[in-house]
Amino acid sequence: MARTFTSTINYPRLRRQVGILAGVSLLLALLLIGYTFGVGNHFFGRLFSAFFIFFWLLAVTFLGIVPFVNWAARSWFGKEWAADSLPKTAIRRSSASTSPSSARTPTRTASRSSQKRHP
Template sequence: MARTSSSTFDFPRLRRQAGILAGASLLLALLLISYTFGVKNHFFARLFSAFFVFFWLLAVTFLGVVPFVNWAARSWFGKEWVSDSFTKTSSRRSSASTSPSSARTPTRTASRSSQKRHP
């Protein structure tokens, strides 16, 4: 079965994102392993395993979970729901920030020095 040219999947973009994640994973792994163990005993084996773990976690999160949540919110609730919830929260925050703040009143009416001290 031949693949059509009208595919909506963008392979160059996916490769670029995977490259960015691989670079960030290598940097995080290098920093973690060199800080924790130094460059002595089994440095490259530890670096490879740490790189693999970081890359796997970042790739699953940013290439799988985040796009799925965006797709689910868009298709299950609709575009109107996403735009309405954003405008409601932004309008609530803006009106709350402009309201005058209430003055704080002391909660304790008597000072501690006037209380009776028990032995």
């Protein structure tokens, strides 16, 4: 039996994500190299090295590790686990008019300058 491999990768989305990662990496590299060394000697060599390191760190994290953890949690624990992990409780908002006791009252009625000074 011959199996055909069907690709489930969305290439336009992947290209957009890689472009965003490359832009963020270039910006981080420019900021780091500009702040640390300035625009002096070996600027472009340092910029390329820093860009390469930032790009691979971000790409491995956001295109490799995060999708793998999502896939592993979904396939190993099931979809019900992710849906039931957070308790669904209604958020009650209290208004200031319903609880008059919560209003703050001043603790000192006289100012410090009017107090007597004891020797």
